[in-house]
Each structure stands twice: as C-alpha cells, then as structure tokens.
Amino acid sequence: MTSRIPFNRPFVAGKELFYIAQAITLNNLGGDGHFTSQCSRLLEQRYGIPRVLMVPSCTAALEMAAMLFELEPGDEVLLPSFTFVSTAGCLVRHGVRPVFVDIRPDTLNLDEDLIEEAITSRSRAIFPVHYAGLGCNMPRIMEIAERHGLRVAEDAAQAVNSYQDGRALGSIGHLGCYSFHETKNIICGEGGALCVNDPSLIERAEIIRDKGTNRKQFFRGQVDKYTWVDHGSSYVPSELTMAFLYAQLEMADAINARRRQIYDFYRKALEPLAEEGLVRLPAPCGPEASNFHLFYLLLESQATRTALMEHLNKEGIQAVFHYVPLHSAPMGRLHGTTVRDLPVTDDISGRLLRLPLFYDITEADQERVVEQIGVFFRGVHRRF
Numbered sequence: 001m002t003s004r005i006p007f008n009r010p011f012v013a014g015k016e017l018f019y020i021a022q023a024i025t026l027n028n029l030g031g032d033g034h035f036t037s038q039c040s041r042l043l044e045q046r047y048g049i050p051r052v053l054m055v056p057s058c059t060a061a062l063e064m065a066a067m068l069f070e071l072e073p074g075d076e077v078l079l080p081s082f083t084f085v086s087t088a089g090c091l092v093r094h095g096v097r098p099v100f101v102d103i104r105p106d107t108l109n110l111d112e113d114l115i116e117e118a119i120t121s122r123s124r125a126i127f128p129v130h131y132a133g134l135g136c137n138m139p140r141i142m143e144i145a146e147r148h149g150l151r152v153a154e155d156a157a158q159a160v161n162s163y164q165d166g167r168a169l170g171s172i173g174h175l176g177c178y179s180f181h182e183t184k185n186i187i188c189g190e191g192g193a194l195c196v197n198d199p200s201l202i203e204r205a206e207i208i209r210d211k212g213t214n215r216k217q218f219f220r221g222q223v224d225k226y227t228w229v230d231h232g233s234s235y236v237p238s239e240l241t242m243a244f245l246y247a248q249l250e251m252a253d254a255i256n257a258r259r260r261q262i263y264d265f266y267r268k269a270l271e272p273l274a275e276e277g278l279v280r281l282p283a284p285c286g287p288e289a290s291n292f293h294l295f296y297l298l299l300e301s302q303a304t305r306t307a308l309m310e311h312l313n314k315e316g317i318q319a320v321f322h323y324v325p326l327h328s329a330p331m332g333r334l335h336g337t338t339v340r341d342l343p344v345t346d347d348i349s350g351r352l353l354r355l356p357l358f359y360d361i362t363e364a365d366q367e368r369v370v371e372q373i374g375v376f377f378r379g380v381h382r383r384f
C-alpha cells in the first residue's frame, strides 16, 4: 500500500518551536511584542517598505485596505474574477461594487489591456492579484491608476518574496497584502501583513489595526492618553504565531529555492506531455520573478480535468482546482458587475488542476505524481 500524497502539508523550517518557547518566556503573548516587531522590521528592510503591519490574515489586510481607501457604497473597484473570495469580499462589506476584469491567458493575471474600458466616474481603486506568485504588469497598472486618480492595493497573498524588476511584489501599489496561511509559501497557520507603501496612510493604518484606538501614538509618547478615535477592528496577531512566522521569514530564500526545485522537477518531467499537446504548463519565468507558489496543468477540457483528478485521487494523490470565478458565484452575481464577458476566466477555471507542492514533498512522491499523470494519458505504466 503506497502512502497518500496530500496536496499541501504545513512544515517546520527551522527555529519555530525555539522562538515560540522564547515568546512564552518573554511573558507577552498578546500583540505587538518582540516577535511581531521582528517580523515587521524584517519585511520592511528586505523589501524597502516604509511600514509593514502584521495582521491575522491577508483577508484582514484587504479589509484594512478597503477602509484606508475610504471606499463607500456605490464606489467601484476593478479586480479579477479569477481569485480567492477575499479580494472581493473586503469590498462588498462596504457596499462597494466589484467590477470584474478578465485575465491574460499566459499568466492568468489581470489583463492590463482590459482595465481602462472598465473604468467609470465611480471607479476608485484597482486590486490586482499576483496569481501563483508571478506579478501582474505593475508598471502599466500603476500608470493607468495614476492617470485616472485610482488607488492600488496589491493582493500579494501568493506573492511573498517574489520580485518584479528588482522590486518586491506587495511593495509597488499604495498598499500590498500578504498571506502566511498554511497553504502559502511562508506560513504561521493563519497570518498576514499589510504593506503600507504610501506613507500618508501609515498613521490611520495603525489606528484601524488597533480597534480604532491611538494606542500606538500613546506608546510612542505622541499623545498623553489613548482613546477611541476612528473605525477599526482587532487586526493584531498573537505573539505565538509571529514567533513561528519569524523563523520562516528568516528562511525565505531557502524556501523559494526548495519550491523552485519542486517546480522545475514537475516542469521538466511533464514537458513531453506538453509537447504532445496533452497538457499546457505554466509560462516559464526567471528565478526572481516568481516564488513558485503553485504548479498547475491546463487540460484540454473540463471533462479531462475531472477524469484526471479522479484518477489521481484513486491513486492516493490529492490534486485540486480553483477558482469558481467570483462573477459566477451567488454573491458575485448579486453585488458585482462586468463590462463584457470574461471568456478567459470562464475557460481557464474549468480546465486548471494544481499538483501537490509543499516544502518537504519527496522526489519519489513527485515521481509518483508524474507517473500517474502518464498512466492517465497513455494507459500504461512507464516513465517518460
């Protein structure tokens, strides 16, 4: 009986348990202690970001972005439909209308050529998503945003430690949102960060994050008592999770390198099937341009995807797909809009399959995944 290969397995990279023990001995398990500030500082220095605020999730960071941009009922925000629910959920809770724009067939990122036709007098912001850790065309998006007076919040949930032209993804828009959920590259169970790239937003971001209070200013001695001054919520993570995260952040480059190895293995082993036109592989990219967050196959049809997924699952290999496009989900249909059909989104989301990819997957397990894909297409047991 061969063992099951999960789609994802959370991993311990190095000093996580040591740092958690240290956090406990420091007698401060609430927020904004030693490890929270270590994590912020590391991200600020590494990526040249004026202020990084650690938060409980990327969803929380996106919610803070909607509040910081002061989005109001009737406002419109442009974003892809091919994304996780949080990119749009943070808008709809303020009565903001998500305007879904189609993606490029090569990168599956927001198609920058389709953004301008979707801009109206009610447009306020663009929320680009860096799918699979590969950047959207940020120079074009920032140029369009500037010309139309729009704000930009990058959903860089999947793109921690990815670069574009030497700049870290998440550090380019007015705001950037990171995720450290256990399915991402760098993890702490549940966690995130808000990159405040526009310094004029820092003070209010700190207040919103701390229940609408000016506690940060109080601790810095800028005000003589701390009190309720604005909207806000509980967006401060626990020291325990930040201790875990700090150990992973220290190893960010090693994690990228390992994922690149896994990614390259799949790509090389599956190339023959791609050359025969049986599958399509992700567009190639340089080692800096991606953090190799995920590896996907595009199958010929939805029926082929379903059949391959069933075959792999029968063989104990967990392969999964995403997303149900948001414009076709019940909430997306109710609250969102589009200026034209989204043929690429509709097509790709039906044919995409993700393969197991996590830090300590073994080469033997990867070989088994590749072999079983071969068995599916060729009906015989042989390596290719």
Ligand SMILES: *Cc1c(COP(=O)(O)O)cnc(C)c1O
Binding pocket: 056, 057, 058, 059, 060, 083, 084, 086, 087, 129, 155, 157, 158, 178, 179, 180, 181, 191, 192
């Ligand atoms: C994972 C993910 C999120 C949500 O991240 P959480 O930290 O789980 O809130 C948001 N957007 C995208 C594109 C994601 O992949």
